[in-house]
Amino acid sequence: MTPHVLSGRSHRARERSLSVFLTTFIALGALVMVAPFLWLIVASTHPTRDIFTTPPNVLPGGHFWENLVTLFGSSGFADALRNSLIVSTVSTVLGVFICTAAGYAFAKFTFPGRNAMFVVIIASLALPSQVTLVPLFQMMVTFEWLNSYQSLILPSLAVPFGIFLMRQTMLSVPDELIQAARVDGAGEFRTFVQIVLPTVRPALAACSIFLFLGQWNDFVYPLVVLRTQDAYTVPVALASLQGVSSTDYGALLTGTLVSITPVLLLFLFLQRHFVAGLLAGSVKQ
Structure with a gap:
């Protein structure tokens, strides 16, 4: 296998690795930014006594209309x-x-x-x-x-x-x-x-x-x-x-x-x- 082919494969491998890293980084950043909004949606469906429980509620409740x-x-x-x-x-x-x-x-x-x-x-x-x-x-x-x-x-x-x-x-x-x-x-x-x-x-x-x-x-x-x-x-x-x-x-x-x-x-x-x-x-x- 020629050095040119090996160099091309190595370059493509680096590009794939960089793409995976950037995609993961952007996904984690998006999750951090969206998490407070998701918590707001979930918390708005619970009464006050259930909002600050430990561990926190991650599923919607049935109190949205009452709120x-x-x-x-x-x-x-x-x-x-x-x-x-x-x-x-x-x-x-x-x-x-x-x-x-x-x-x-x-x-x-x-x-x-x-x-x-x-x-x-x-x-x-x-x-x-x-x-x-x-x-x-x-x-x-x-x-x-x-x-x-x-x-x-x-x-x-x-x-x-x-x-x-x-x-x-x-x-x-x-x-x-x-x-x-x-x-x-x-x-x-x-x-x-x-x-x-x-x-x-x-x-x-x-x-x-x-x-x-x-x-x-x-x-x-x-x-x-x-x-x-x-x-x-x-x-x-x-x-x-x-x-x-x-x-x-x-x-x-x-x-x-x-x-x-x-x-x-x-x-x-x-x-x-x-x-x-x-x-x-x-x-x-």
Whole structure:
């Protein structure tokens, strides 16, 4: 047998070994990431007394509907779910449009102070949300918007990360395409809506997921500006389920499971575009 054949077989053997190792490593990593979610599903089907047993329960129980009735019956969780859906949906739709328009302006227009403004937007990414908590609260008090939808929606419309993402995406849109639309008589708004937006659809999907997830999971700011239980969002409502002396963990974990369902559905609906949207603008034509 020639050395060339032996070398080829050795190379294929190394490739198979590497493939087996990578597959095993990825499978173990996926198991570690999925395990908490699987435990959440199992725990939500048990009463509180059976959740923290030793050894832990690994099979679903028969208490899910009781936990669901407790969750929606006495905690106002239905109102919180409705509030979060309204706030997150409206914030996402308006926020994506504003971030996309701002990104388009930064990428395709030249105006005084453009670079300085963009630097300020990028710098604001380094600020923790707690820094703006007190000023936002004072603004809501001045406008008399406490305990209202607008107090949650309006401050979250111009998201710095969303503007940055869409600006980077707009840089990859050919200037010739925009110029051709202008030559054909299309106005700026029509060019933006009918020409530019369809070409950046993957980035719109990625931006939508980020904005929806950020608004849906926001806890500290809604906790500060919301005053009554009927105005709570899902994270605040879940926090209210934790009592001082006792907590119904069955209802709490069931609420957590219900709360992540809209996010999973949104991701499954937009997953085709998500990865492409994250890579948008990384390669210039």
